[in-house]
Amino acid sequence: MGRSTAGRRSAATVWRGLNARQQAFLLAVVEARLPAGDGGWMLFSLDPAPDGPAGATILDGLRVAGWSTRGARSTLRALLERDLVTMQFGLVRLLDGRLAHRTRARALPFGHETAAAARGAAGEEDPFADGRNMCWVLEGFGADDRLHSVVELTRDQFLAIRDVFDLSADEWMIVGDHPLPLAARSRLQQVVASARFEAGVDYFLGARQDFRPAPEPS
Incomplete structure (x- = not known):
């Protein structure tokens, strides 16, 4: 786990400290409506992607929204270091027999709090x-x-x-x-x-x- 951010900085402050890409990735993890596995883990990405329709991973949704998939792990690590998400990496065998690198993600409590602060501040103007x-x-x-x-x-x-x-x-x-x-x-x-x-x-x-x-x- 990264250094503890919660308790030292408010969720709203942490949100404003994220760049636009990091904000989009955090919201994608928090708001994902994908089936959750054991422990609440959700599929973030598969590389190579399986054959068939897209939309089975969080990264698919980000790609459709116009975000580049390059450097996705680095962006997730930036969120990890702020105690907003946690991740799991591993290998999984696809239905066609190929091995794929699997990344799973789960929003941490402070990640949910930070996303909620962003939604609450959406209609508020920053006084500074x-x-x-x-x-x-x-x-x-x-x-x-x-x-x-x-x-x-x-x-x-x-x-x-x-x-x-x-x-x-x-x-x-x-x-x-x-x-x-x-x-x-x-x-x-x-x-x-x-x-x-x-x-x-x-x-x-x-x-x-x-x-x-x-x-x-x-």
């Missing part, structure tokens, strides 16, 4: 989407751990550099502050004129919830 209701602060610390500089970024300034960090809004708030890569400094200076970088100082970009009303236009 696109950097809204957050305050962005660039801080520089010297070798003595003393604070050397503080620069506050506007939402527009953050949006201009957010692609430097592959982090969701929830991850920003959970961890707090993230190291600013050296390669990102010149990029940030182009966006934030007041940003200054000194040798021997480590810089971090952090996010805080901020529900203060926007200032009135002058």
Whole structure:
């Protein structure tokens, strides 16, 4: 089993941390209407696929929905590491006598909870989407751990550099502050004129919830 995710992060936060492919695979496992074997295991895939009509595996449904089947095991492992699903691998003999690699999957309780959170949030707007209701602060610390500089970024300034960090809004708030890569400094200076970088100082970009009303236009 992968590292325990449940209890440390909410189901809604975990859902938002999945990419679109991982979300689709999780929902396919949770919502599958296939016959379940012993222990609730359901057939995820057979390779090679048996002759006959498709639709007997979860992967068939994902293929019909337009998802590539390449890398399916890697996607499942990403869900496994988050304690959302568990898997079984083995060999099975098909009716025509061929041996096929069989993958079976089963959603874990936290996987069901995460899928339920996704369905509940489908009609709700994320209050922190696109950097809204957050305050962005660039801080520089010297070798003595003393604070050397503080620069506050506007939402527009953050949006201009957010692609430097592959982090969701929830991850920003959970961890707090993230190291600013050296390669990102010149990029940030182009966006934030007041940003200054000194040798021997480590810089971090952090996010805080901020529900203060926007200032009135002058």
